[in-house]
Amino acid sequence: MYKQILSNLTGGRRLVIADVHGCLKTMKALVESKIKLSQKDQLFLLGDYINKGKNSAGVLDYIIELIKQNYKLYPLRGNHEQRFLDACHEFKKLKNTSDQFPFSTQWKSSLDLLDERGQPQQKYIELLEQFPYYYELDKFYVVHAGFNFDSSTPFTDYSSMVLVRNLHSNPTSKVIVHGHQIHQLHEIIHKVKTRSTIIPLDNGCYKKLSLRNVLRNAFLWRKIGNLCCLNLDTFELLVQKNID
Structure with missing residues (x-):
């Protein structure tokens, strides 16, 4: 249920990259303009590619495209992917009974993951089922x-790996890099710098x-609404504001 990658042999x-949540334009801007990803790089994705934003299917298709182009992507599953898979498996069990539930109502922000019949597209199920729960590197856990x-x-409590909140202690000898729970930008910067x-x-x-919210709090836009990327070797933090 996990992969172990101890070194980067490509140099x-x-x-x-943290939780994308359907923000395809923002993800592309970060990957292509700020990171300028090369095929030598290893790119770890922390999960939660779907829901909330406008283009869940687009984000998954972009991941598929990068993998096909031989970029070294290592996507994890998040709680939203796990919920989607759980719903798909439940749908499959109930499919031939009179007790079907309307799948589309469960995923109003991700209807693009469904086909014209309102059923989950098989290609996305197969993709997400391949994603592990965490990666172990030489000096890091990525989860x-x-x-x-x-x-x-x-390390076998897989449910906690996608759901646990308020992670305050780390008894291991490795740095834990995670997403899932929103932190203000200054908090993230402080954790990286220290x-x-x-x-x-x-x-x-x-x-x-919205402009209305920004006018209400002139500093609010600086705190949230960005997609973050951490370089594990230099601890450089790249930040792309939402452009979706």
Whole structure:
């Protein structure tokens, strides 16, 4: 259920991007204009590619396209992918009974993941089922939400890896890089600059602020609504504001 990558034999950068949530234009701007991804780089994605934003299917198609072009992508699953897969499996079980549930009503912000009959597209199910829960690197754990260290088996507690919140302690010898829970930009910057043992990267990319909200709080736009990328080797933080 996880992959272990101990080194980068290609000599490229090791990069981590936080929760995209259907913000395809923002993701492309970050990957192509700010990161300028090369085929030598390793790009880790923290999950939650779907829901909230406008283009869930577009984000998944973009991931598929990059993989086909031989970019070294390492996508994780987040809680939104897990919920989608759980709903798909439930739908399959109920498919031939009179007790079907209207799948489309469960995913109003991700109807593009469904076909014309309102059923989940098989290509997305097959893609998401391949995504592991975490990656272990030489000095890092890369995971969507974190680990439940109150458990006697935190590295097989897969539910916690996509759902745990308020991760405050890290008893391991490696830095945990995670998404899932929105942190203000100054908090993320501080964690990166101080080389914290727990580094959050989710800045609520999908929370594009209206002009009305910005006028209400002139500093609010600086706090949330960005897609963040961390270079694991240099600790450089790249930030792309929402343009979707």
